[in-house]
Amino acid sequence: MKKSEITQNFKFKLEFLLSSINLRIAETQLPLKMGDQEAEKLIHAIKLTQKLRGSVTKVFTDLSNGQTSTKEEEKEMLEDLQKSLLSMNDNLSDLEKISQSLPSTVHQTSNNISLVCLDPATDRTQLPSQLIHAHKWTNKVNRLSDYACQALQQATLRRTNKSQVGPGLSTKRQRRMPPVAHNIPASTVETVLNSLEKHLPDTSITVSRPNGSSCVLQITLSKTLKAVCVLRGFLIEYVNVKGYNEDFLSNDGKIDLWSKSRYKVFEKVSDLMMAGIQHYYYPQMPEITIRTFIQQWFNSYKTLFSAPCSKCGKHLQGGLPPVWRDFRTLAPLHDGCR
Incomplete structure (x- = not known):
């Protein structure tokens, strides 16, 4: 077993243990006024927390020693890692035991704060599907805007021909002719x-x-x-x-x-x-x-x-005659032949 495989196997467990440590520390916060027995328990919990952090550091140190070249070195590394994990598990158990005896000052309405560190279930939320839909829609808008830009650049019609405007005139100052097509007697x-x-x-x-x-x-x-x-x-x-x-x-x-x-x-x-x-x-x-x-x-x-289609020479295509007429030549064409 290689170091990368070991890291993947224990990564999730270590992250869960670290999040549990932070939650236990948050739950052990007490008011300033407390008894001597409660203060001793709190000090002991802090020491156990430090000890647990040290054991977690030891686990990562064992994982970062490098790849092994022989089976003996690999076996030795696995034994060290197993000892470190057992020590970390014991420290965590001791910390959990003493934290249960400490009074918690967390408000009842904030009990669900422990769920913040957990990832939401992807099958119970619509956010991933909405993000995928938004991504596809954005790509489609970009593609259509590129097509529109290319079509507008190829257009030769313009409202004003700059070559016909005098040197002292500006195309922006010219008045537009009002539409008169709708105002005919x-x-x-x-x-x-x-x-x-x-x-x-x-x-x-x-x-x-x-x-x-x-x-x-x-x-x-x-x-x-x-x-x-x-x-x-x-x-x-x-x-x-x-x-x-x-x-x-x-x-x-x-x-x-x-x-x-x-x-x-x-x-x-x-x-x-x-x-x-x-x-x-x-x-x-x-x-x-x-x-x-x-x-x-x-x-x-x-x-x-x-009249038959001027391109394919047939009268019917898809059950329809040539319904299209060319704007310039007025030649009949099927809708699929134009």
Whole structure:
């Protein structure tokens, strides 16, 4: 048996004995006024404590003598260690006996202080699992922040081109143009929508204003789908798509904007329409936004069930047609092919 193995075997026992010593010393503290017999017991307890500390030091000294090279030296070291442990055990027993005869001044409410030195059971506390969860969450946040930093560094769009600013001007002093897409007269909006309907013979657009200034467009695209679109000026706020055989009316005959289609393909198209709104948003020229979105990108969905995927050449993938349309080429693509 090597010295490292002996140290591991007796480490826990020695730590427990030392903690017991400290607790016994704390319990033997008495008031200043005491009898001669109690004072003698206290002095004897202090001497036993010193003797116990000496025996504990002897144990560590025997363990630190170094590695043995022969079996005889190893046997001799084990015998010395056994004697030291027996002596330490005897001293501890004597100290425990005399400490029981001494009156304790520890308050009753602080009896649980002896449990402070004990480690909590890991299976009865949630702290380890919470720390593991916090560590994983922190690593995930750091990883996502790195991805976001890389994506922002690759972006080429900026609010102001510094090369177009004069030498005496500062980009910080330039005023930002206020948004005007939502503040468009109703007559201008209806004129643009009528113009769009004339250029799209297979599309019908019905305009209604159930909530004041905001208008609701009910668009029927050929015999493929129906959509409801909420406009605030030229700002497109919401798009919902359903099948050609579905409607957007509630039980009381009013327009129902929020009910989803019962077909999965049109739910997917609705999500892609919301993504298209963000892509075609152009605050400087809001009329271009609505013309490009409805006249080009939205109108390309009239071939939803007839055009194959431009990449794989198939009509169906996972039970769905090519629901995605490229923002530039308007080419149909499956959601897994883009």
